[in-house]
Amino acid sequence: MGIPFEGTTGPHNAITDVGGIEVGYTTLIEGSGVRTGVTAILPRGKASKDPVFASWFPLNGNGEMTGTAWIDESGFMEGPVMLTNTHSVGVVRDAVVRWQFENGKMFQPYSYPIVAETYDGTLNDINGFHVKPDHALAAIAAAKTGSIAEGNVGGGTGMVCFQLKGGTGTSSRVAEPYTVGVLVQANFGLRHQLVIAGVPVGKAIPIPPAEPAPPAGEQGSIIVVVATDAPLLPHQLRRLAKRAAMGLARTGSQAGNGSGDIMLAFSTANAGAASPESGVAPVELLANAKINPLFDATIFATEEAILNAMAAAETMTGFEGRTIEALPADRVRALMAEH
Template sequence: MRRLAWVAVLYSFCALSSAAEPRARDLGIPFEGTPGPLNALTDIAGITVGQVTLIEDLADAHKVRTGVTAILPRGKASADTPVFAGWFALNGNGEMTGTAWIDESGQLEGPVMLTNTHSVGVVRDAVIAQRVHAGGADASGYWWSLPVVAETWDGHLNDINGFHVTPADVDRALADARGGPVAEGNVGGGTGMICHEFKCGIGTASRRLLAHGTGYLVGVLVQANYGVRDPLRIAGVPVGQYLRNDRVYTDAGLDGETGSIIVVVATDAPLLPHQLKRVARRASMGLARMGSYAGNGSGDIFLAFSTANEHPFQAGSLGQASFVGNDDLDGVFEATVQATEEAIVNAMVAARDMRGEGGRYAKAISHKDLIRLLKRFGRYKRPHAVMQASAP
């Protein structure tokens, strides 16, 4: 009971403080495309996000630095009304459950959950249990559930073999899912994550686009835990070649790409499952812009869904769906690449230094040094508002 109360306080703090944290655009980083009002996945009507962040120093000297993030494509209605979806693995050294049924049916049923590698099982079971407890099962008396749970490995900072994510944490992430601004950096499933050997975590971004005179949105949320330092590029600047101090893995003796990234792409454009699989593939290009080469040890797994076409999933013998023609998908593809890139940078900018398991650390990217490099390479764009937060 005491731990749950502590987690609740931490969650509330993260949700409220995130709005005050600088984001990538606040540092003068230039990006292509026009973002939505919040520049977040939740710009798309109906989508809600909930996060539980677990940070605790245990009496036995182990460090808890983990959590869970819940994405509900249709908010509370996600359990009853699926969305069309598709997925893609750029490199499969990772896990996303439920993908066989997405391939078979073209549908995503229920939430998308993000957590650490060794908590996939408990999160999946908790999602099923919550649906069972909610009642309203089919005529057999049982719900049939294949939840989508994706992971990245936070064992550098987190006591990952301590199995600290509990069903209660999953329940809270689902119950607290809301629209509006999304907390980024050291929160939720991204709490203990690292990318390009900088502290990283959860990040999000969105883009507006136009097709046949109709305005649509594409939103992206990432749990970023991939990449090595040297290839890192931000807005085309070879940042990794200049910011080489405090490399995370030097003390662990690791070499090469050993992390992962989960990318969730959403749109309100009406798309069919095979088109959404094509969209999911385009997240690869946003990742490439950052300098990732999807190494052998990386789990780079992407999911795309559309919140349009709600009516075909309602009761009835004949469902009819609308869709954007393949010849008109280029805007969606481009928006996906742009939003994926910015979401990753937002995750890096929002993250803060963290020391964790075994005294190991991950240092956040220095805002001051990043701005200096942007100016040096002629890529700095003066932000509209003066950044109030101090640079780490």
Template sequence: MTSHHATPSGKTRARALKLPFPGEPGENNAITDVAGVEVGVTTLITGEGKLVVGQGPVRTGVTAILPRGHHGVQIPCAAASYSLNGNGEMTGTIWIEESGELQTPITITNTNSCGIARDATSQWLFRKAGYVQDWGLPVAAETFDGDLNDINGFHVKAEHVIQALDSARGGPVEQGSVGGGTGMICYDFKGGNGTASRVVKVAGRSYTVGALVQSNFGTRRECTILGVPVGQHLSGRELRGKPAGSIIVIIATDAPLEAHQLKRLARRMPIGLARTGGIGHNSSGDIFLAFSTANEEAFAAPSGQLRRMEAVATGDIDPLFEATIEATEEAIIDSMIANQTMVGRDGNTSVALPHDRLIDIMKKFGRM
């Protein structure tokens, strides 16, 4: 199967089930379809049975995104963030809002490991050959995996963050229970990492928009796929059973956008979330970040020189809004479909979204 239909490890993606998503995906239907963007993961899965804090079971990890890949670590990107509901954390966003720039890699992990991810990213940057900046405000985001993981055992260490950063590559991206998404739950199905992309025309030029999500939110009855209330027809075996959890969405694009335009993209990500049934519960951290890899030469220019940059006209931005919404929606759904049932701490079991029953429901509603 192609990378549109399966992950690198062979897990089935949503398009292999012939779900009729709108829009044109990129080569890998992944955030890495935006040239230069690289993704790496460290996945930690050990132990089983009764929770013993500090020993396990462990179901967690780290996801790393390098906006310009290893070659461009020192080169900022135009960026903006947005919070739909703020019961969560994404470090570094105050400076992004102030400067309009993303100047570091992005890491995503569990709630109690957000600090170590931030600090280890600083260590990685300062040790990286040729990196000359003597300070930084890394972006580290989190969602809560304590239903399956020994979250108070603090099993993510600096070396795991550095491993994820070092392993970042372009091309197809593994999904489901990997990296920071390892212990996450989405609509009371097994959730985690998901990714998707769209290729659109803007003012006669072709641009790519890619999304990567760490999905850990929603109640079963809310789960909606392409307008079909799937969760209402797949009740049973809910582990969390309450409106809790969070989602992090990262949008990358090669379209030349200024920071205020990227803020507008970030504000469209909740529409993709809503298409899957999400409403931004009080206890949920629904936090979004968008960046553009365009204008690299201008961002690489040293201080003291004027920057000359391209930008999409305000009136031409609608295709990028649509691409953001569609990629976010599909990435969330793929985070459940490209996944497997997981047993975690105390025998807690998060069931995978059943493909056969999903197809039956979609056919019943005339969506396939």
């Protein structure tokens, strides 16, 4: 679409450019009312149960991410990270515990899975409770490295962004010698707010009269997952999570009262730090004076991941016959050329 994104991407322009990360989806599109799914992100892949250093940041807390109390307390996170719709958090959480138990992936005798959500009730019959435990297990089983799908896939299947079709998006940035990868479930914003590379695109894309209106004042939600191979500790990862909010702002988000904008950040460095044999873990720490390139990488990758979700998403008709149009690529291309 001729969008001049900043920074240098990794080879796949995806969160999987951070070594070892695997991503899988279950996408549910059935009949006229099922438009939902599950996304699984495994920080060290299916073969490992080694926790990672992590932190999180709620830009606006009208949303849910389970397991965050233990992240705050311990500084560690046990994978996988799961994304789904608002009313399927519980069933996905329980499925993760089952998977960990049955596959020997429980780091301790109990588990606090990380499951986050956004509301897909415009296109999905969310109270039909279509996500089942096996759908969560299938997303984990499908997780892989390399290039991954975007748009109407996984937990992002039924999402709406800036009153256009949203969904799952990803991007990465290289901050030598490190990489930052981002995956989003984008489901926020009003049309007039949409900004692409500084251009107020949303104001130039009219809303058809028949398009379903959002609830008064509602601005939706987004989950942002930030990953890096840089050796960052939890207090630094919280700083990274906060910078994801700046990438969100670059697209026009105002993080309104009805929005659940939650950012999670983790580092794949310092393997084994959660269970040192001696009881004392030697860890590497990037100096704060060297962290700015990672801030930039997070901001730029978050911005692009949101727009990649919209660019990849296709027009969808769903629950009660509602249709949400895709981002009009030709119109965006023309607007970018004008500026």
